[in-house]
Amino acid sequence: MYYLLCGKICKKERKYEEAKEMFEKSILNGNAESIYEIGRLIFTGKIQSELSKDEAINRFEEAVKKGSTQAMYKYGIILKEGKGGIEKDEPKGIELIQKAADKGHPKALYYYYTILE
Numbered sequence: 001m002y003y004l005l006c007g008k009i010c011k012k013e014r015k016y017e018e019a020k021e022m023f024e025k026s027i028l029n030g031n032a033e034s035i036y037e038i039g040r041l042i043f044t045g046k047i048q049s050e051l052s053k054d055e056a057i058n059r060f061e062e063a064v065k066k067g068s069t070q071a072m073y074k075y076g077i078i079l080k081e082g083k084g085g086i087e088k089d090e091p092k093g094i095e096l097i098q099k100a101a102d103k104g105h106p107k108a109l110y111y112y113y114t115i116l117e
Contacts (some may be wrong), residue, residue, distance in 0.1 A: 001026075001031070002026075002031075003022045003023070003025040003026035003029065003031070003034070004022070004023070004026040004031050004033060004034050006020050006022040007019045007020075007021075007022030007023040007026060007034065008037070010022055011037070011041070011046075016041055016046040016047050017047060018103055019041065020038055020041060020047050023035075023037045023038045023041075023104045024038070032062075032066035032068040032071070033063065033068045033070055033071070033085070035059050035063040035066065035068065035071070036059065036060060036063035036070055036071035036074070036075075038059050039055070039057070039058075039059025039060045039062075039063065039071070040056070040074070042055055042056040042059065043056035043060075043078075043084055044084075048082070053084070053085060053086065056087065060074075060075040060078075061075070063075075063114070064096065064099075066105045067103075069099075069100040069103045069104070069105040069108065070100075071107065072095060072096045072097070072099045072100035072103070072105070072108065073096070073100040073107055073108040073111070075090075075093075075096055075104050076091060076093045076094065076095070076096030076097035076099075076100065077093065077097065077111070078093070078117045079092050079093030079096065080093025080094055080097065087109070094112075094115060097111055097112050097115070100110055100112075101113075
């Protein structure tokens with residue numbers, strides 16, 4: 001948890017390479033949210049990766065498999081709306097948002113509720 005928080009602080013301070021290092025240390029301690037955070041840095045172009053979007057997607061999907069509700073919610077929105085050059089897949093996006101909501105993610109709960117209206 002320590003490295004995750006350090007990574008988030010570095011990210012907020014726009015020290016993206018340092019954030020990546022902290023998130024990588026956090027991953028070694030089994031933190032799934034850190035996997036998502038690195039994917040997000042890649043997806044938004046904050047850090048460079050040779051595979052870019054493909055690597056970001058792999059990170060998102062790995063974080064989802066390991067139970068990160070943040071990854072479920074954010075990746076679900078990316079898929080539902082087809083953001084960032086990612087092919088739109090509304091059913092899969094809604095499914096991920098629902099999973100995050102079912103696990104109690106507050107923003108996912110709200111977002112999913114608005115979808116149902």
